[in-house]
Amino acid sequence: MNTNSNIYTIIYTTVLVVIVAAILAIVASALKPRQTANVELEQMKSIMLAANIGETNGQPDKKADFKKLYDQHITDTFVIDENGNKVQGVDAFHVDLKSQYNAIKNGGKLTLPVYKCKLDNGEEVTVLPCYGAGLWGAIWGYLSVKADGQTLQGAMFAHASETPGLGGEIAEPWFYNQFDGKTLADAAGAFSSVKIVKGGAGNDRNGVDAISGATITSRSLQNTIEQWMNYYKQILGE
Amino acid sequence: MEKDTYLKPLFKGNPITVLVLGICSSLAVTVQLKGALVMALSVTLVTAFSSLFISLLRNTIPNRVRIIVQLVVVAMFVILIDQALKAFSYDTSKMLSVYIGLIITNCIIMGRIEAFALGNKPWPSFVDGAFNGLGYGMILIIVAFFRELFGSGTLLGFQIIPQSWYIENGGWYANNGLMILPPMALILLGCVVWIHRSIDKELQEQ
Numbered sequence: 001m002n003t004n005s006n007i008y009t010i011i012y013t014t015v016l017v018v019i020v021a022a023i024l025a026i027v028a029s030a031l032k033p034r035q036t037a038n039v040e041l042e043q044m045k046s047i048m049l050a051a052n053i054g055e056t057n058g059q060p061d062k063k064a065d066f067k068k069l070y071d072q073h074i075t076d077t078f079v080i081d082e083n084g085n086k087v088q089g090v091d092a093f094h095v096d097l098k099s100q101y102n103a104i105k106n107g108g109k110l111t112l113p114v115y116k117c118k119l120d121n122g123e124e125v126t127v128l129p130c131y132g133a134g135l136w137g138a139i140w141g142y143l144s145v146k147a148d149g150q151t152l153q154g155a156m157f158a159h160a161s162e163t164p165g166l167g168g169e170i171a172e173p174w175f176y177n178q179f180d181g182k183t184l185a186d187a188a189g190a191f192s193s194v195k196i197v198k199g200g201a202g203n204d205r206n207g208v209d210a211i212s213g214a215t216i217t218s219r220s221l222q223n224t225i226e227q228w229m230n231y232y233k234q235i236l237g238e
Numbered sequence: 239m240e241k242d243t244y245l246k247p248l249f250k251g252n253p254i255t256v257l258v259l260g261i262c263s264s265l266a267v268t269v270q271l272k273g274a275l276v277m278a279l280s281v282t283l284v285t286a287f288s289s290l291f292i293s294l295l296r297n298t299i300p301n302r303v304r305i306i307v308q309l310v311v312v313a314m315f316v317i318l319i320d321q322a323l324k325a326f327s328y329d330t331s332k333m334l335s336v337y338i339g340l341i342i343t344n345c346i347i348m349g350r351i352e353a354f355a356l357g358n359k360p361w362p363s364f365v366d367g368a369f370n371g372l373g374y375g376m377i378l379i380i381v382a383f384f385r386e387l388f389g390s391g392t393l394l395g396f397q398i399i400p401q402s403w404y405i406e407n408g409g410w411y412a413n414n415g416l417m418i419l420p421p422m423a424l425i426l427l428g429c430v431v432w433i434h435r436s437i438d439k440e441l442q443e444q
Contacts, residue, residue, distance in 0.1 A: 004301055013300075013306065034325035161335055161336070165419065
């Protein structure tokens, strides 16, 4: 058979591509539930770590079952619009933060998720997400605010593709644990977002140390937090 | 099967240090040993099975579209591995991010298919692919070993350098920040090539 004829080439490539596509489609749909479960577990883990649940000495517990912890501690979830009013009928856990980030930039309608979380000592904290652009790709995270609406219980950040060892350090416990106990208010009590300070923040009530060598990631994270907290401040402390 | 089929890719014909293929990913995924191990395993599986598959089809592939056919087969295996990692080892998949998908652009795979699998029987092609993947992985692991040990003081995430040595804890030691940046991977790789050539004098140019 002439394997170089046009007809043969067309039939050969078509059959091959159809077979490969079928294999990939079957595998992808078979693995889909597991992959979605992994992504959701990751989100639950982030929310829990932001509230300092499932941590020992600031390090995430390797063996903790974050799904169980999430079910135990989260008492209520809801979404708010840009004016701080509750929106009915939207599942907070499945809100796509990226689309909210785009809506914030373009001034569209917002549905911002809020998680109410009960700590082991009975205290109630509010866990709030944020999402923005880092140096190379997306950065996101969660902040947990105590009932006074100012004091941070904790924070947790993650990134898609920041430089390992530099910008990537925002996802490391030493960095995000600095947020524990900081406040979202200045000395007079007015709202003031967290500052990520170059050269050491010391005991600044709303400053944390920036990462040396990662100026842009540090600055983007500061802006991202401020941008989102500007909406959330409307419901804090209520 | 000749001994060369599996010995050559490891030493005299090592894809990274001699053929200088697959440099890009070897700089990107060698910050930590765990990433390097998963990458080595993934590349080995992809080269082995795409070589086997192409070798089985070698007499039927239309010559004019053979590169496209190879690409489709390689891409299929890469996506399978990517999907499997996302489902069964989410943490590693997150750590390696785009680099698993980029295995498809790794020159070693297409190189071995073009140079070997198209003209040889399936079993030798499989072995050739597998050992080229292992030769690549071996260099990755050597580089990652030094980068993780001196860059983070850990190996596979376990602390190796005693905490009490660190300056923060009153010691004299600090991690080398340059180790975790890609340029240092290139320098280390250069050292590996240098050592390899001084042991194996046949590789030195006149």
